[in-house]
Each structure stands twice: as C-alpha cells, then as structure tokens.
Amino acid sequence: GNSVTQMEGPVTLSEEAFLTINCTYTATGYPSLFWYVQYPGEGLQLLLKATKADDKGSNKGFEATYRKETTSFHLEKGSVQVSDSAVYFCALSGGNTGFQKLVFGTGTRLLVSP
C-alpha cells in the first residue's frame, strides 16, 4: 500500500542554520504530496504542496520539490528561526489511496535554539 517515510527526529539546529527534512514515499499512480506543520498545542496546518512531478511547493521560506525519479519530497529552508520549532509531517494523497485520503509520515520534530 501507499506509505510515507520521514527521517526521525528531533532535528536540533541553531538559528539561521540550513534545514533539510527527508521524506520518501511509496505509491502507485500519481499522488499529490504535502508538508503539514504542527506547532505546540495547535492542529496541523498545510505548509506547502506539489501535485505533479518536478513541481516545487514553497511557503514561508520553506521549499520542497516533487522528485518522481527518487520518490522524494524533501523539505528545505535556508535559514531557520526559533519560531519554526514544530513537528513537520510529510503526506501524500491520491494515487491508489483515492482522493483526499491523506497518508501521513510519523512526523519530524524540529527544535531551533537562539
């Protein structure tokens, strides 16, 4: 079945460091890919998305490129801030899961220190 694999956390960085959170997926067909973020005490929020191969999603300085050849959707940010501390979830939808049935990874906690 469809699945998403994320790097384990926590990822601990100093402010202004470069961030990469790895995400790979297994799916049949052509899924859409998402990154959601969960700040402490809050619900999940959509951070960015990409719906087809080679698309780049971006928001708030974060970027991720849909790589079909490597089945990856790694999240990157050039300079993290303390306020970016949160849990980040990679997810996919579509393919053979059917429309709008999001399959999530286990999440990666990011801790940014001043």
Add this chain to the structure above:
Amino acid sequence: EAGVVQSPRYKIIEKKQPVAFWCNPISGHNTLYWYLQNLGQGPELLIRYENEEAVDDSQLPKDRFSAERLKGVDSTLKIQPAELGDSAVYLCASSLVGQANSPLHFGNGTRLTVT
C-alpha cells in the same frame, strides 16, 4: 474565516466509560474527516464524510466506535466503551471539495486519556 472547532480540548475518563467528541467544520466545507493521532505518530484516517454520507469508514473500529454527521455540518465521534489503548489525540478536518490536491483544514484536536 473561522477554523475547524473541536470540543472538548481534553478529556479524561475511566476505561469502559463512553466518550464523545464534537466537530464543527469550516462553513461550506462539504467533506469532513476524523483522524486518530497516537503519540509520536502521524494521523491515521478513521472516517471520511461527503456531506451526510460516510464514504470511507474502513479504518473505524465499528465494535466500539461510531460517528454521525447530521445535516452534513457538525459531526460527533463516539467511543463506547473506551479502552486504555484509545488514549490518543482525535483530530477533525474539513475540506471544500473531494479532490486529491485540495488542502485539509484541521482543528486543534481532542486529547483523550483513558485511565
């Protein structure tokens, strides 16, 4: 616009007791979801509604869990009786249309503790 509203925010009950969670989706969103999030895990779909109809409930443990969405707006999720393993966060989400790339909007969740 107002977001997805869930209540209660926290609930502590003893095992074998019943419990219910309530969700009010974003106005106009026809699709509603209930997800289960265990500690340290990603959310897993329990049930999805298109208007009043449950179109995907394959992951809902029907022996103890039930859900309803009257009039295609608010929804309740019930557990009866609760077990220790049901301790988790229950998330509600809604979206506007049933397409793969339409984003879900999540509520803050209900954290259930079964003692």
